[in-house]
Amino acid sequence: MEAALTIIVVEQDRDRAMMIVDALRDAGQHRIAIIGSGSGLARRVAETRPDLVLIDAGDPSRDELEELTLAAGPLERPVAMFVDRSDQGLTRAAIEAGVSAYVVDGLRSERLRPILDAAIARFHMFARMRTELAATKAALEERKVIDRAKGILMCAKGIGEEEAYALMRKTAMDQGKRLGELAQALVTAAELLR
């Protein structure tokens, strides 16, 4: 039985962090800590003396972790980006999933594999959720703007809802614009003229 590893998950969003931790628990008995990105990240990570740090590849705080690649003291082990190491397949999978791993000097690849596999699967799921959420949110927002624009037209021209909608659709088509774009322009103009 090998000693448990200390893993840090850098993630500001509590729910996301817990989902990563759950996935990692299935990958073995390890000590897992969650650290929010922001204020003094490098110092807080270094204090925990982790074997492995997992962070969203697109997290702007990643540059703070770069300081950890330089050992500050003689007893400290520097970390390296996982991409700096040999396992090409795993590296590519991690990059595609959008997860970055910082690994302490000397940690063997086979000990990392199950942990990284679990993290990669979870980040793929996040990516799908994010796409779905963004699409739903954009659709909802657009619906709201179109409704407001419709209201403005009905009020200004004294026409009914269907007529207002038809007018907007026709104008959008004539100008080669999306309905949402046209509605936004109308709402912005109405706010300026108010």
Added chain:
Amino acid sequence: MTPLALGYVPLLDAAPLVVAREMGFAEEEGLSLTLTRAASWSQLRDMLDSGAVAAAHMLSAMPVARALGLGGGTGATEVLMVLSLGGQVIGLSGDLGRRIGAGFGDPVALGAALGRSPLRLGVPFPFSMHALLLRYWLSRAAPGLAPQIVVVPPPRMAAALKAGEIDGFCVGEPWGSAAVAEAGAQIVLTGSHIWSQSPEKVLAARKGWGEAAGPLLRALWRAGRWADAAENSATLAEILARAEYLDTSALHIEPALQGRVADQLVPDLIHFHDGTANFPWRSQAGWIGAELAEAHGLNPGAAIATARACFRSDLYRRHLAGLAPMPRSSDKAEGALEASESLPAVSGSLRLSRNRFFDGAVFDPAPAA
């Protein structure tokens, strides 16, 4: 059209890449550019290492640090051209600025006023011109100060200052002005007050790719010339402000493009073209190598030699022959020019811009024989 993917970090000095795409300079060279935005320099480096992008807008010290074995990253990276000079803005918290009566634009007086009190300064990356300029300035103007230089992602700089995590910063625009607006920071210097000609961003590519970089280099050179022209600053600000690039208001970008920061006019604030701004001088690389060596306890002679090899002035000469004026030497004495001057080029003449360090030092390393 040849498709080509480039990476950048959304900063004002990504302008040459954005202009090459938006103003048709890339198209003229038969290139169809895709620009991919990175949220951090680490992510940008991943993109370059993994081949997701062919070349990238990068901090000038990153390829050199890589060659010296500092920090992360896999393969060797080379500098094909310099994209911008200067553009760094140095600010202090409003409290500290008032306490020491900080003025603007005087590195010597400011160093003396800072004295020996503990000082934490934020920079975007450990291996950056920002960090090197701060070290260079403070070790000479405020000896004994021993500043703590920490990495703070630029979008968080204002918040870090407000929260008292840092006492000041050195960062590129528009983030310096953002710290003034959001955290009451006081801008006290620009990078050009420390070194009037510091290479800030470069075009970096994986070793070997530069052999075929001719069309891109020509497009970026013309884009830089367009971006540097004063009459284009309003248009440039509008383009950079778009949601797909910096996603901000043009009002936050235009002042710096006109050389204005903190209501002061700084003639050498940032350049994309001026003089020989794009030429990757071996001596610039040498300076970066020497400074990194000093900061990280490496052998300076070896570091300078390794650094010099990263800046591919030979490829620049080959790809831009007949378009850009070429100096007769790929080295110059950095810091030795009090005023701009014309001198004979390989053909015709070229203009070298004023090149001074605040302390009057000259960096002129003898190339290894």
